[in-house]
Amino acid sequence: MKADYFLSRIPGLVQEFAGTRVLVLGDSMLDQYTRGVVPRMSPEAPVPVFHTTTVSHVLGGAANVAHNVSTLGAETRLVTLVGNDAAFGNLSSLLDSAGIGRSSLFVDTDRPTTLKNRIVDDRGQQLMRFDYESTAPLSDILERQIIDSLSENIAWSDVIIFSDYAKGFFTQRIVSETIAIARSLGKLVVADIKPANKALFAGVDLITPNRREAQEMTGIDDVAHAAQSLADVFSSSVCITCGADGMVLYDGSGAVTHIPATHSDPVDVTGAGDTVVAVIALALQKGCSLSESAQLANIAGGLVVRKSGTATLSPAEFG
Secondary structure (H helix, E strand, C coil), X not given: CHHHHHHHHHHHHHHCCCCCEEEEEECEEEEEEEXXXXXEECCCCCCEEEEEEEEEEEEEEHHHHHHHHHHCCCEEEEEEXXXXXXXXXXXXXXXXXXXXXXXEXXXXXXXXXXXXXXXXXXXXXXXXXXXXXXXXXXXXXHHHHHHHXXXXXXXXXXXXXXXXXXXXXXXXXXXXXXXXXXXHHCCEEEEECCHHHHHHCCCCCEECCEHHHHHHHHCCCCHHHHHHHHHHHHXXXXXXXXXXXXXXXXXXXXXEEEECCCCCCCCCCCCHHHHHHHHHHHHHHCCCCHHHHHHHHHHHHHXXXXXXXXXXXXXXXXX
C-alpha cells in the first residue's frame, strides 16, 4: 500500500522540482551524432564506405546532467571545464538554448573540449565512436579559479551533483572544498563517480555507480556486498544501477534494498546514468527517502533508455 501511494504521488512530486536550484560540477562533453548510410564497401580496403547525411549535437556528461535537471523544471548552474575550440562554441549554444547557467565554464587552452562523435547508420546502429579529449590534470591556476567560484555557487544551490567522467576536472582540493562548504551550509551532495577517481569522493551523501564500476572499485562481484563495502569506504549511502536488473541500495542501516527495473529491450542506454543521478538528487532534496528517490530515478532511467541517443525527460512523461 505504501509503495502504491508513492507511485500515485510521482506526477505531483516531479512537478515540485520546479524552482529547485541544482549545482552540477564535473566533466562536460559534446555528443556528436554523425548519421548516414553505407552503400558499399571500399575498393581500397575491406571497410564500409560511410556517406554522411546529418550531423547533430547534444549535451553530454556533466552538461547532460544539468540538461536533465533543467528539462525537469529545476534551475541549474554548471561548473565545468572546456577548451577554446569549435566544440566549445557548439556546447555553449546548447547550454544557452537549454537555459543552463554557464557563468562558471572555465577555459583551458591546453586541452580540447571533450567530444564524442558517434557514427550511426540508417538502421540506428552505432558503427564507431571517435573521442577527442584530454585527461591531463588541471593547472594550479585553473584549480584556484574553480575553487574561488564555489562559495557563491554552493550558497545559491539547494543540492550539489558531482558528475565525474575522469576527464581531468576533479582534484582533491575541488572536491574537499565543495564538500566542506556544502556541509557548513547544510547542502546535500550526490556523486556519480568513476573508479579512477574513487579516492577523491569520500564524505559525499550518496554515490551512484553502475554495477561494473562498483565491482571495479571493490573487487566484489556480488552487488549487495559491493554496496556495503562502498558505503564503508565512502561513509555514504549507495545506489548501484544494474541496467535490466534494476538498482541495489544501501543506506548504512544494514539492509540492502533491490528495486526491479521498469524497462525491457532498451533502445539506447547512452546517458541514462546522467538522468538517474539528476532525478535521485532532486527527489532527495524534496524530502523523499533514499528508497523512494531511487524508485523514481529507476522509472526515469526506464523512460530515457527508450529514446535514441543522449536524451532527457519532461515532467509530463512521468504520467
